[in-house]
Amino acid sequence: MFNFFNKNKNSDGVMMSPVNGLCIDLSEVPDKVFSERMIGDGVAFIYEDDMICSPCNGTVVMVADTSHAIGIKSGEIEIIIHIGLDTVELNGEGIKVFVKTDQKVKVGTPLVRIDRNFMKEKSVNLTTPMIITNTGDFKLEFKNTGKEVERSKSEVIKYTKSE
Template sequence: MHLFKTKKDNKIYAPVTGMMIPLSEVPDNTFASGMMGNGFAFRFDSDMIFSPCFGEVLVIAKTRHAVGIKMENGAEILLHIGLDTVMLNGKGFILAVKKGQKIRPGTELLKIDRKI
């Protein structure tokens, strides 16, 4: 992701490089049914996950497979990486941020090791 803006905004940018797909195409009923809320998914091709917005890291799952962000306008975003990744128990996820950290679009949130 390349973003060189200095003016803050309420836009949501892609957190990864790859193809965006509707949640209905995710092969997991919890997400595909909308049970976790509205959103979208990606078939991504990199190992880096970036902040999609200006805000603050609200929560990081103990298993590091999900990051919650509170945008400056109060909206909350959940970035959930992968399917069944909670079972990895954090293995393969390398955090680059901590809870409470202020972030901007393009801030590196975490890196994944796809070989795990």
């Protein structure tokens, strides 16, 4: 009769920045898969440090064999963090993964550390998109694009379940 206790806890929420750096609009990513939002909508990051952390509480649902991407499910929302561009070609070199599939994570849980010197030697573009892959299910609001953000402290995406 009353739905006071049956609300979906994750019907709306926020994604925090997984890095310290600049949050940019996806249209600025120099890769059409991301800039044209072929796999979903989100934001990207240009950053100078080496640690990428979980932007939300959830469960790791995918770690790419080549360590270049991590998928997380938080409630009904599904995200993918793609570490750099063309990093799939490195076959995991220069990327140390700290999580595994089915592992529970919280905001700030370390996901990967990149070897920045190795990436520089290989001329890798480390622009890192964070994409919500099931965007059709949610209304998204992007926060702090064009601004410096702080890992685990700055909101970058607010989402609300579409009716």
